[in-house]
Amino acid sequence: MKEAFVSKTSNDEFRVELRDSPIPKPNADQVVIRVVAVGLNPKDWKYTLAEPSNQGDDIAGYIHSVGEDVRDFRPGDRVAAFHEMMNPHGGYAEYAVAYSHTTFHIPESTSFEEAATIPLAAMTAALGLFFDLQLPSPWTPASKPTPLIVYGGASTVGSFAIKLASLANIHPIITVAGSGIPSIQPLLDPSKGDAVIDYRKGDESVITSLRAALKGAKATIALDAVSEHDTIRNLSHVLEPEVGKIALILPAKEVEKPVTQITTYVGSVHSDDNVFMKDTPRFGKLGQKEFGAVYFKFFARGLEGGWFSGHPHRIVEGGLEGLANALSNMRAGKVSAFKYVVRIADTPGLEKAQG
Known part of the structure; x- marks a missing residue:
């Protein structure tokens, strides 16, 4: 071959x-x-x-x-x-x-x-949302508003995160994107508070727009499908201090605001016997595999x-x-x-x- x-x-x-x-x-x-x-x-x-x-x-x-x-x-x-x-x-x-x-x-x-x-991108999104952030799953969907910020919504991981979150009735979904905004608008439900923010307007505009889109609701969870320093920083300024959690696709970065950063390792689904397994399994005896x-x-x-x-x-x-x-x-x-x-x-x- x-x-x-x-x-x-x-x-x-x-x-x-x-x-x-x-x-x-x-x-x-x-x-x-x-x-x-x-x-x-x-x-x-x-x-x-x-x-x-x-x-x-x-x-x-x-x-x-x-x-x-x-x-x-x-x-x-x-x-x-x-x-x-x-x-x-x-x-x-x-x-x-x-x-x-x-x-x-x-x-x-x-x-x-x-x-x-x-395979890789959809599983990364699923792990980030439902394993690392422990959000309601599609078969036990959210019964109350659960604000979720998805940074990089037009990326493959970000797009799958929006799709999977919607299947779990997780709303409002506030996503940040750029030139790919037209491709993700059909995935959002404005009647449930979903919205998209244009990152091309600058970091301060992103932070202000995210807060405005939340309409007073407190945000504690985000999935960052970009995971660069500026994206993590922007999220840290919007999420609730101390209790805010971000699922990342790259290793954590130092930011000035106190939020929990969890790196999602999609390769962990191949075996429970690997370096990516957490010390304390969150689903009893069952892990990422x-x-x-x-x-x-x-x-x-x-x-x-x-x-x-x-x-x-x-x-x-x-x-x-x-x-x-x-x-x-x-x-x-x-x-x-x-x-x-x-x-x-x-x-x-x-x-x-x-x-």
Whole structure:
């Protein structure tokens, strides 16, 4: 099979090398997927190293083979999956590996390209909202107003956070966005107090507008899908001191206002035996691994039922060979309110190589 390895040159440019690799074999609780589409994430450009690696983690395609302990999937099933980060056999290839509990079925009505926008970002949003912030879940929805601020609402994680919060009847949702505002307005319900704030007007305007949108309500929770110093600072000026909590996608930053910062590690869903597990599990004996297994099935049911969907996306020209250009565009800030998706079959010469 063909597999793309991405690295950085001495000039800090992205380099893609297509290699011939054997089709991987699954462990007992893994599946091998024939990849149709793979989604790109910000971490793919932020953490690319000089050592070449295949870190495509949002996979969609067909089950090729399953491990001996796998019961929920069989060859030919249409699936999406979250590949274990920083491990071999990622989705920048014709075949990739994922654990069965981070794999979920997708209906015929969901394209592989749409499905490839879901796993990592949607799970990050779910963990941040329902595990780290411990908000009411979609099956035990909020019964009273629960103000939630989502910073970076047009990002993939932010957009999924809005969708999931709405399913849990969490309102008002006050979100901060920029050029992607038109894409998230359909997700909001102004009749329940939902509103969007334009960050392009400056930090002080954001703080003032957030307070105004809350209409006197006290805000204690936020999900920051940007997690840079200024976004955390702005939130710290709006959330209630001492009791305010922010779920972050990057490590915490020092700010002058006293708020609790919780970093959401989406990779924790792969195993309860990892460095991301908290010392005290918040769901009794169950941790992020079981949480992830449940919510991936929840996404599958939502796609089947039509009450959950993926994120807007654009296809990368040139298949795997287009990875370097796509990653460069992401680093340059040219991606807003959509996710890049690679179609493996668009890779030049692939059919010839397969033949």
